[in-house]
Amino acid sequence: MAVSDECKLKFLELKSKRNYRFIIFKIENQTVVVEKLGNPDETYEDFTESLPADECRYAVFDFDFITEENCQKSKIFFIAWSPDTSRVRSKMVYASSKDRFKRELDGIQVELQATDPSEMSLDIVKSRAL
Template structure:
């Protein structure tokens, strides 16, 4: 079903992979890409559970928009092991204006398809989604 505002459908694989990340912790992260020709959001890359946050940020293109989901593990002040699922809207300043507009107008609908997101971040450069930012938003 295409989104009325942006015309972007969500590929079933997106929901499937997200459920695997959420329920089975099969992946550390998922990077999603909008295929303009197919008018849909697709899975571009998945990260193994052993991959680091640096591996995740390195998988985002420097000058193109993406959506991403990251499963962040952390230990609270009370020494409890926790995890938060982050939704990151990556929209670098250097990406095309058209691309930024498409990603911005499709974001809310896409996010609704992924049930279980706990924290949302908007980032236009790597410092806005540094590990320190993730840590502060997780707790």
């Protein structure tokens, strides 16, 4: 499984320059490519609505939150989206290449695996961030 240079470049921009709120990646012809870039002002809801209901994807989301000590922080989430309704072959391809792809993105702080939207609700993301 290859990873396009654009994936690494856009992730670095999200991490260092905060140019994007999220990036959605898909596997196309044995290569991971960028499918969608979320503007910095987009919300978590915009992000979840961008994921296809019946196809697997990888995504990173830059989550801003305020700690109990009232500090503004952010964490970069890696989300492996693998809905129950997606094709078995697709699930296998995404599952088998996830770790290798994740290693290409230096700076992931939290990983989430989700098979339906409830498994990556905002409450779950918040609880994992703290």
